[in-house]
Amino acid sequence: MALGLPPLPPAPGSPAGRGAADVLAEEHRRLAALCAALAEPDLPPRRRRDLADVLAATATRHLSAEAQYLYPAVRSAVPDEGPALADREVAATRDLLAALRAGEGAEGKLRRHAYATADLLDRLAAVASAEDLVRLGNRIETAEEAAPTRPHPGTPATAPWNKITDPAIGLLDRLRDAVTGRPTRAEDLTRRYASRLF
Secondary structure, eight states: OOOOOOOOOOOSSSOSSOOHHHHHHHHHHHHHHHHHHHTOTTOOHHHHHHHHHHHHHHHHHHHHHIIIIIHHHHHHHSTTTHHHHHHHHHHHHHHHHHHHHHTSSHHHHHHHHHHHHHHHHHHHHTTSOHHHHHHHHHHHHHHHHHSOSSOOTTSOOSTTHHHHHHHHHHHHHHHHHHHHTOOOSHHHHHHHHHTOOO
């Protein structure tokens, strides 16, 4: 069953890009590593705050991209229960964004999210072609580049509205991050702490 995504650019051999399962599994590992780093008991307060900012930004980008592309794909392609599964994950995403915004309780919700996403991807893989899953992976990676870096649980969470609002909010978030010097990626932390002696 086709997911209704535009065709991939011509490429010799296999489809260009990584499948959605590979993209999202890597991101879930990255989120788990950030949660583990944040759980270290002896972190200096500034480092803890910076790690929490990177976790919130990484998770927010990830959740935005899933809401824009994964959930609509599940809704349209998974027979019978696709809409109910997508609605359940939209509600869980709002709850997770609220926890990220509050700065507490997100780690357990992120673990649940990773399991739920793996289940959705298994169901999607049963009905979609490998090429469609690569298209989906490409769209997810592209959407993350323009996604918000701060949790906004009250913004539209379903297509087509989130495909319009998330990039606009993302632009404002990135401007705010640049002005305040807020780290939003693990590489930012590496640069920030590489030259420090503490």
